[in-house]
Amino acid sequence: MELLVDHHCHGVVRRDLDRATFESWLTEADGPAPGTTLFDSALGEALREHCFPLLGAATPAEYLGRRAELGHAEVARRLLRAAGLAAVLVDTGFAPEPLTAPAELGALAGAASYEVVRLEAVAEGLAPGVTASGFGAAVRDALATAAARPATVAFKSVAAYRVGLALRPERPSVRDVAVAAGRWLAGGGGRLADETLHRFLAFAAVDTGLPVQFHTGLGDRDVDLRACDPLLLAPWLRAVELAGVPVLLLHCYPYQRNAGYLAQVFPAVHLDLGLATHNVGARAGAVLAEALELCPYGKFLYSSDGFALPELHFLGAALFRAAAGADLARRTTENAHRVYPAVGGRGPGR
Template sequence: MPPLVDHHCHGVLRSDPDDAVFESFLTESDAPAAPGTSFFDSQLGFAVRRWCPPLLGLEPHCPPEVYLARRRELGAREANRLLLSASGITTFLVDTGLPGDLTSPAELAELSGGTAREIVRLELLAEGIAAEAPDPDEFLAALADAIGAAARTAAGFKSVAGYRHGLDLAPEPPGPAELRAATADWLAAGAGRLASPVLLRHLLWSAAATGLPLQFHTGFGDPDLRLHQCDPLLLTDFIRAVRPTGCRLVLLHGYPYHRGAGYLAQVYPHVYADMGLSLSYTGARAEAVLAEFLELSPFGKLLFSTDAYGLAELYVVGARLFQDALDRLLNGWTASGSWSARDAERVAGLVSAGNAERLY
């Protein structure tokens, strides 16, 4: 299989997690596992036990307690190095907007032996500026400067508007009076979590104006979102409105709305679909889900990612599940005569790395 470009991911923990913390990264839930079980009892948990133990010198499917003991014996840095360097990922585009004692893009590159670039999270950028610029006009000027500065070094921008409000935003950019009033209200209220739909729209249009790719969280996530408000089809009017700017839009994750994301990527030239997170969480069913991504998504507009966060294991699982699922699908389609072997090889290269290299 070709090398991988992970176009949407996060840092990993610098220190050894205890068992409960480790398990917390195997779920999007904020509650304990069902009584008598653990979060290893899931498609993602089983995938970790299938793919990761051999990289640390253990048998596949070993008990969780054996795996975690071995991980602690090696220490966080060595375990991270072994796992990341074996993932097959050569380039990491890292969303740095999540909290915790996580590795930077440079540290991730060092541990893996690859390269890394930053994806700037818009909402976090604005919240940081607000702490230093409490006046509305000062804030808006500083925000414009910061987005411009970020565009000179970052690979792209990311929005979590789906978490903060939902994707059913008015499609047009806010007018000056509307924007200033919303900014003043937000700053006067203490400028905490940015959830104003007016400011969220301003962030999206400001990022679009830079010409860099703009990633959107769509589909499932933790309980902080309302899933029905994260259907990528809700972005249709914005997709149409922003098209003249030339900004490329990347619809992350998508599941269970991934077929809708594939449709949007097919009918709009500036829209791309991503499979990250969807395959990791569906585990042994990843082949079926990947096949659904490949129903309507143009082969030149579907991107591999892991959305790995906190655990280096999630990089391994995301990469292995993708490669295994793609290999099975392509072998089946070539064996049936539906695809030629040459076309299968070319599409594998596009989805694994080529599309991301061209887009970013």
């Protein structure tokens, strides 16, 4: 089995879960609608086919019973080891409850581990102690410090969730950043949702030289899916093209064909299908085929976007292998090593 580099995922929960909580982490909604269950969906069918046998279960009740019997740590170890991962690149910027840190996730998976630093989390963390005029310099210093850590391999933007992907191509001036930061800080800081500041963060990340990941396409109900089409990034991509910094389009669904076009025409653009893979279940092959209509195979990467439930990390890998075949699976690992030169061997998480 070809070991995969999961170039974008999250930690898993550190507690046992009841059925309602388990199902709430399966969906991008807040939970299943009354009278329905996520076990009755494309994702649910994938769980039955791939996850149930690993825990020796035949029904949802049996599966959840086995989860409780084994405990969250053993379940995570079994599923993450079964995913067959060489490395995990872990986004640490969103944790509605305590999740495993990159090194913990890597140890459970038997894989090297690295960190993807979320730009908005850096900015929001600075808010309590920074002035409007000092915000820009403080961000640049914080990104430089993060980039210098051995485990850091990329930055990530969630502008898609906050302001959409139609970032303007002009680099904000020092004054633009100070004025926008003043507005934000005057409102108490908190959740950053200002186009000028998101654009500044994206340019500042490119300036570090590390790859920059962008959430695109589907997400939870906070996202305006219409504003998450990766084509909206094209003007900004033209503006940073000469820097040659890899830009990774994450998830992309239902805009996978658009993302494939961008990967074809912009040398620095790469893509994955991320959380789409496990959500569409048996249709993963069809979605992958559409993404690869235009995307060069050497610019496609693998990710699970597994979050909270180790089932999602495992399903992403299992469904991707089935859809991609051994040759493309091997290529995605090679592609990840090229995009993230620090990834490989016995990395920081081993």
